[in-house]
Amino acid sequence: MPTLYIVGTPIGNLEDLTPRAARILSEVSLVAAEDTRVTRRLLSHLGIHPRTTSFHQHNWRNKLDGLLAELAEGDVALVTDAGMPVVSDPGNELVAAAARAGIKIEVVPGPSAVTAALAMSGFAGDAFSFLGFLSRRRKDRQSALREASSSVVPLVIFEAPHRLRATLADMDTVLAGRPLAVCRELTKLHEEVFRGTASQALEHFDSPRGEVVLVVQGRPIEASSSPEAAAEGDAATDTELRRQLIGLREDGIRAKEAVAMVAEAMGLPKNRVYQVWVEVGRKPR
Secondary structure, rough: OOEEEEEEEEEOOOOOOOHHHHHHHHHOOOOEEOHHHHHHHHHEEEEEEEEEEEEEOOHHHHHHHHHHHHHOOOOEEEEEEOOOOOOOOOOHHHHHHHHOOEEEEEEEEOOHHHHOOOHHHOOOOOOEEEEOOOOOOOOHHHHHHHHHHHHHHHHHHEHHHHHHHHHHHHHHHHHOOOOOEEEEEEOOOOOOEEEEHHHEEEEEEEOOOOOOEEEEOOOOOOOOHHHHHHHHHHHHHHHHHHOOOHHHOOOOHHHHHHHHHHHHHHHOOHHHHHHHHHHHHHOOO
């Protein structure tokens, strides 16, 4: 039975392509790609030359029936320029149509900028909220950030380099003082992770280049009237406090600046934050 393969591709470093993904790409009769030029470079690196066709946000409606017809005859691989198809990508339309048609679907997992950035951020990764790309309109962008500001889990956001400063300015307005990580060019030669606040990131990034993923610390957990819940909240806050301070220590941030930043972001007394700063500095981690 012909199969639609959802294939994850590298987000930068070509060595991150899995052996299974390489094999599937060499065996299918057609590769549906977000940008065929980008995908052909990957295929050339592998030394294979399957047929390719474009499938992106501007043409998916016109291409859908043709790809379903292709799937009636042979296997098709769905890829995006970087990472997993369907994530901030119109590939879901093909997957949904194939499912409705009773076509066999298999996923070939691969790199993801979402989880890579979350791992690099140092924030708690038990749960997170993925917002994809925010609106290009400032009003809508700020509205989305306000709606997400109450989330107690980290926010993961994609952004284009030419809009990074505008988004950081909105974050400084809506999420002032909230710790964040700006992950740029992940897995590539010029990979960079900036940790701090939105205002500090604005000072750091003048004319950024490359793909960007922003990870913003979730809202601090508030105290609860329940003793059990309060104890759990205190433990979670202490764990996150230590995580934040360890990261800032490793980044070379001075005590006064780090304590002020974290105390404001987490709504904690500076003396408590400083005490933990001293503790994490002398205890082996």
